Amino acid sequence: MTHTTEKVPAGTAASASASVGTAPLPAPRRTRTWRVLTPWLFLLAPLTLLITFTYAPIANMVAYSFTDWDGVSPELHYTGVENYTEIFTREDLFQVCFVSGYYLIASVVQIVAALYFATVLSFQVRFRNFFKGVLFFPSLVNGVAIGFVFLYFFQDGGTFDTVLGLFGHHTDHAWLGTPFSANTSLAGVSIWRYLGMNFVLFLGAIQSIPGELYEASELDGANRWHQFRYIILPGIKPVLTLTVILSISGSLSAFEIPYIMTGGATGTETFVIQTVKLAFQFNKTGLASAAAVVLLLIILLVTWVQRRLVPDDRVDLV
Template sequence: MAHTTHRTHAKEKVARPAVTAPPSPGPAAPRGVRARKLLTPWLFLIAPLALLIVFTYAPVANMVAYSFTDWDGVSPELSWTGVGNYVDIFTRAELFQVFLVSGYYLAASAVQIGLALYFATVLSFNLRFRNFFKGVIFFPYLINGVAIGFVFLYFFQDGGTLDSVLGLLGYESDRAWLGTSASANVSLAGVSIWRHLGLNFVLFLGAIQSIPGELYEAAELDGAGRWQQFRYIIAPGIRPVLSLTVILSISGSLAVFEIPYIMTGGATGTETFVIQTVKLAFQFNKTGLASAAAVVLLLIILAVTWVQRRLVPDDKVDLV
């Protein structure tokens, strides 16, 4: 009995962890080494920060300054007009009503987001030829916007591709697709959907594929169908990307330029705010007024973005 007690005390002594003293702090690094560690990241940031300031913030500052003048863009002399240019923008209906054209592109953006989300959801599952369809959807975004404008200019002209296809289907159309304001804006908005669908599609597809596959497997074991998987897994999982896409779509619909400029030049009621701004600056030599218009557009986009971020905060998504 004594031997057993002795062995038990011996085991207890062996089982106790050894207490080690905390390591003593090493010698402090020299002041020069610490300074280099602090300055090294900034050395790598000098070039991009310089480019950002020179090509982004400095031009924006000059644009804001020119918006308070009557500069014509050529003369070295300019006069201070105060807020006169901004008063003109908000009081002259022909300068501000072009924002109504953005409504067509805003509606097109909603259709575009819906189509991109649908195709991204369908092609995220195992389907035959899904990589081929991914390429087909994304390909238009790779084409130059000027080339797309010329292609669809012949597509919508009288007796063009669209009329020929409708004739083969037995429908004879005498409509001038770019001849009236409503039909022209609807046609241009349709081109915008085709052009930018691929970008939103790729954003949604990447977000969907980043969701862990175990969640889909667990949902299938619980008997969830495709719609339940979309509603309870995909939709919450891609909410940050969806929020970003909405911001890009709204800002893009307010700043449409190349497609209507190439196809109609702003005629037949298709002039957008950006086309009007370009004409004010380079056709009518009213650079000060054009700068004020650009500042107004920038403020509207920032305000819309702020409101959207307040309504839909970018919270962390937890699907588990």
């Protein structure tokens, strides 16, 4: 007599064991260990780069700010808070912060213009793809090239004077010759260059809003202003908050455009240009490090105040 054994499917056996209340066996210790270590293994490379190229240099900068190091000599001496005292007591070192006011005003104009164009081009407008490309194009151009282009644009008898002459306004004004006109011109160049980036951020945020909300609002009799006020603005609040933070920090740390076009002359020296000159022109790396730490603290303070005044709360539009 032969006996045959039926093979029970694994799923059936598992169901049977589950039905009788058998608890699943715990994973082996080696498996549990790998589950814990796997996320950290993926984070190992980015954390190493972040610590090496961000936090370690910041720590060195803070350490140098309490010394008189000249950036070349292997010897440095501890001076305490002398560098910070010099920054806040010497008017010529701290007054460059007022130049950032031009860029702060320019950032407000930039955000308003970017939000306006993003709102208009998010609806059905003729040639809207063409205008999107035109607005974003300056963000693709290298900052050094932009600086040289506008350096010739604002020179005496240059492109700007030629354009004004076409409208009957002839002037021999040196646009980069006085502090007010020079800073205004440089701030205008910053608006032209960074408008496209903010425009793209706003446009992406607006297009992520469900289209059903616009249709429902139109049925309720809402016009474009109502849609902007009650749908678009609340819907893009996180992106708008981020843009304001980036614009403020960028205004306080403006460097590329003014450094290339004027080198900080004619009253256009910004905080970063001054810091670079202290470190590499006057060999006062310790004082320059203190200035960089002060700028970092100002940006962090402004960001903290802005986050406290305008908390990043998610808005349910439905």
